Amino acid sequence: MKGFLGVDVGSVSTNIVVVDADGKLLVDRYLRTSGRPIEVVQQGIYDIGKELAGDVEILAAGTTGSARFLTSMIVGADVVKNEITAHAVAASNIVPGVRTIIEIGGQDSKIIILRDGVVTDFAMNTVCAAGTGSFLDQQASRLLIPIEEFGNYALKAKNPVRIAGRCAVFAESDMVHKQQLGYNTEDIIAGLCEALVRNYMNNVGKGKEILDPIIFQGGVAANAGLVQAFNHYLNTEVTVPPYFGVMGAIGAALLAKDIYAKKGSTNFKGFNLRDIKYVTTSFECKGCSNACEVVQFYQNGELLARWGDRCGKWELQID
Amino acid sequence: MAKVGIPHALAYYLYYPFWKTFFEKLGHEVVVSTPTTRAILDRGVEETVNDACIPIKIYHGHVASLIDQVDYIFCPRLISVRRHGDFGTETFCPKFLGLPDLIRLTFTGAPPIIDTPIDINQLESKPKSKKDKKRKPAEIMEAACVETGDRLGNSITQSRAAYQKAAQVHQRFLTLLEQGKLPPEAIDILFPPENPISYELENPEFNLAVVGYPYAIYDHYINVGLLNILHKENIKVYTQDTLSDKILNQEASELPKSMFWYFSNRAVYGALYYMKKGYIDGIVHITAFACGPDSMVDRLLEIEARRRGKPYLPISIDEHTGESGVRTRVEAFVDMLRYRRDKK
Ligand code: SF4
Ligand code: SF4
Numbered sequence: 001m002k003g004f005l006g007v008d009v010g011s012v013s014t015n016i017v018v019v020d021a022d023g024k025l026l027v028d029r030y031l032r033t034s035g036r037p038i039e040v041v042q043q044g045i046y047d048i049g050k051e052l053a054g055d056v057e058i059l060a061a062g063t064t065g066s067a068r069f070l071t072s073m074i075v076g077a078d079v080v081k082n083e084i085t086a087h088a089v090a091a092s093n094i095v096p097g098v099r100t101i102i103e104i105g106g107q108d109s110k111i112i113i114l115r116d117g118v119v120t121d122f123a124m125n126t127v128c129a130a131g132t133g134s135f136l137d138q139q140a141s142r143l144l145i146p147i148e149e150f151g152n153y154a155l156k157a158k159n160p161v162r163i164a165g166r167c168a169v170f171a172e173s174d175m176v177h178k179q180q181l182g183y184n185t186e187d188i189i190a191g192l193c194e195a196l197v198r199n200y201m202n203n204v205g206k207g208k209e210i211l212d213p214i215i216f217q218g219g220v221a222a223n224a225g226l227v228q229a230f231n232h233y234l235n236t237e238v239t240v241p242p243y244f245g246v247m248g249a250i251g252a253a254l255l256a257k258d259i260y261a262k263k264g265s266t267n268f269k270g271f272n273l274r275d276i277k278y279v280t281t282s283f284e285c286k287g288c289s290n291a292c293e294v295v296q297f298y299q300n301g302e303l304l305a306r307w308g309d310r311c312g313k314w315e316l317q318i319d
Numbered sequence: 320m321a322k323v324g325i326p327h328a329l330a331y332y333l334y335y336p337f338w339k340t341f342f343e344k345l346g347h348e349v350v351v352s353t354p355t356t357r358a359i360l361d362r363g364v365e366e367t368v369n370d371a372c373i374p375i376k377i378y379h380g381h382v383a384s385l386i387d388q389v390d391y392i393f394c395p396r397l398i399s400v401r402r403h404g405d406f407g408t409e410t411f412c413p414k415f416l417g418l419p420d421l422i423r424l425t426f427t428g429a430p431p432i433i434d435t436p437i438d439i440n441q442l443e444s445k446p447k448s449k450k451d452k453k454r455k456p457a458e459i460m461e462a463a464c465v466e467t468g469d470r471l472g473n474s475i476t477q478s479r480a481a482y483q484k485a486a487q488v489h490q491r492f493l494t495l496l497e498q499g500k501l502p503p504e505a506i507d508i509l510f511p512p513e514n515p516i517s518y519e520l521e522n523p524e525f526n527l528a529v530v531g532y533p534y535a536i537y538d539h540y541i542n543v544g545l546l547n548i549l550h551k552e553n554i555k556v557y558t559q560d561t562l563s564d565k566i567l568n569q570e571a572s573e574l575p576k577s578m579f580w581y582f583s584n585r586a587v588y589g590a591l592y593y594m595k596k597g598y599i600d601g602i603v604h605i606t607a608f609a610c611g612p613d614s615m616v617d618r619l620l621e622i623e624a625r626r627r628g629k630p631y632l633p634i635s636i637d638e639h640t641g642e643s644g645v646r647t648r649v650e651a652f653v654d655m656l657r658y659r660r661d662k663k
Contacts, residue, residue, distance in 0.1 A: 066647070082647045082651045083647060084647065084648075084654075085650075085654045116662070117662075118662055119654070120630070120655070120659075121630075121631070122651060122655070124644070207618070207621050207622075207625075289353075289357065289359070290356045290357045290358070291357055292357075310539075310540070312547075
């Protein structure tokens with residue numbers, strides 16, 4: 001069988017998928033990046049290779065996510081794409097005609113507006129925790145309730161509590177206050193879900209024309225309480241796609257498929273990446289007071305690329 | 320002869336050729352700080368009152384880097400350069416108005432600060448005639464030059480002659496801008512360095528209008544090299560500064576009301592002008608985090624861009640702006656333009 005590999009490496013999670021020639025998902029992996037993107041990608045791809053047990057030949061590979069350049073050098077990618085485009089491609093493939101994509105991950109969130117299959121507007125939040133999954137994570141640990149249970153609690157709520165949630169710090173103190181006033185946990189959790197949705201809408205969703213069909217994706221879409229809160233806020237039904245957590249990687253794989261159709265060959269280095277020795281070193285440039293941290297990337301002792309300089313003095317990429 | 324320090328920030332990008340020429344003509348030496356670096360930004364963040372916007376913090380960093388090298392710091396009090404807007408009350412943003420005071424109070428051991436006010440509505444202490452009440456911008460600039468020269472021990476005659484020369488160079492600068500050069504390019508043409516900046520492109524794939532404050536657009540450090548990223552993507556950049564005042568001001572009639580602030584009006588008018596142009600594929604607005612005026616400017620431009628169907632990308636800059644964030648947004652925006660074009 002023929003397949004296409006997609007890898008999405010962000011600061012929190014690393015997702016790896018293989019799709020077949022029809023774009024159907026064959027395998028997926030959701031891993032923690034844990035600050036070691038190189039090893040995680042090497043091991044993850046090795047494991048996927050084992051799982052596929054020689055049944056699938058990879059025709060092309062694509063990477064996305066904030067570590068997309070680094071990752072492309074590790075795996076030998078044929079296409080390197082930003083997260084917005086990758087998510088849009090994946091969502092359009094699963095729900096043709098989608099007009100709004102809500103994407104909330106652990107550390108960031110996005111909104112993508114499409115019309116007639118083309119992205120017309122987007123926004124990203126990478127600074128404010130109040131509109132991302134980490135907001136819920138923090139509150140879950142405060143309430144001593146596993147985040148996986150959050151959805152169930154929220155669905156049981158009768159009167160969600162209004163939590164002032166413009167900022168994660170205020171939300172926390174307001175939540176503690178509501179606990180002390182004696183509100184029950186279900187209503188508080190449902191209130192937190194609603195607060196996150198409000199934050200998201202006021203932050204990334206601000207001023208955007210949100211039209212059906214709406215896809216809700218990203219790791220946080222696992223939370224039924226949030227799905228309900230979005231439905232309630234938007235007064236419609238959002239669709240959570242089956243592989244909501246790995247949509248970026250699926251997008252990268254689909255883009256690889258497109259490139260392969262044009263190019264007919266691949267740079268993919270194979271599943272046995274684990275045997276290649278990748279090393280990054282860094283040094284502080286003394287060229288000027290920017291003091292850039294320049295990163296050097298080696299494959300089996302050979303310098304492949306350099307980046308991190310502000311002025312282009314060190315920039316290097318050997319194909 | 321004195322050494323006069325000009326911080327490479329804020330109004331530098333539009334007025335450097337003028338003041339450099341003026342001081343040099345008077346026989347003084349001009350020391351300009353280097354383009355913003357991490358050290359300058361860090362120093363600025365450390366020194367400045369916390370709630371200041373990032374461009375003001377950067378300005379402080381530049382002043383700090385000049386302190387030990389010069390006899391004077393040139394920090395004019397920019398109040399207003401024209402009578403414009405409703406009731407003719409346009410000024411620079413309030414933070415410009417108080418800038419010399421901020422600098423003086425922050426850097427107590429600094430060399431003297433030349434804080435000549437530039438104010439179109441300024442009256443002489445005893446107006447000699449009615450005419451003084453309605454002075455022209457050029458007269459205001461000349462008077463500011465005389466006052467500045469006086470601080471440095473130059474006579475009125477010397478300052479007036481230097482003003483004439485400076486005004487000529489400024490005119491050459493404006494002409495270069497109208498020919499499509501961006502301020503850093505035009506500055507390098509007027510005063511050629513070893514490696515002049517150039518954004519020439521043979522066959523650009525797209526034309527984008529990048530609007531915002533000059534000190535946000537042309538400061539490569541703070542916007543993490545946006546102009547270079549666009550240049551590498553083969554995109555030609557137009558800004559409000561490549562339009563003449565006349566063209567910009569025509570846009571004022573598009574709005575029921577003007578903003579109060581000079582640089583904000585320029586950004587808005589520039590954006591409105593480009594939104595109407597077929598050759599412009601999209602608008603990028605660089606906004607400064609914690610900027611009061613920008614919270615209005617950005618919303619206004621967003622609404623207008625949507626109304627006119629022009630792709631619009633706001634990029635907010637602050638001291639933590641990462642290169643990857645800007646790059647991701649720009650790449651996604653360019654992808655979006657490509658898909659749009661291919662669909663047609
Ligand atoms: S890499 Fe360039 S910008 Fe960075 S410190 Fe060295 S000389 Fe300066
Ligand atoms: S206009 Fe905004 S960015 Fe510029 S000085 Fe004023 S507050 Fe700062």
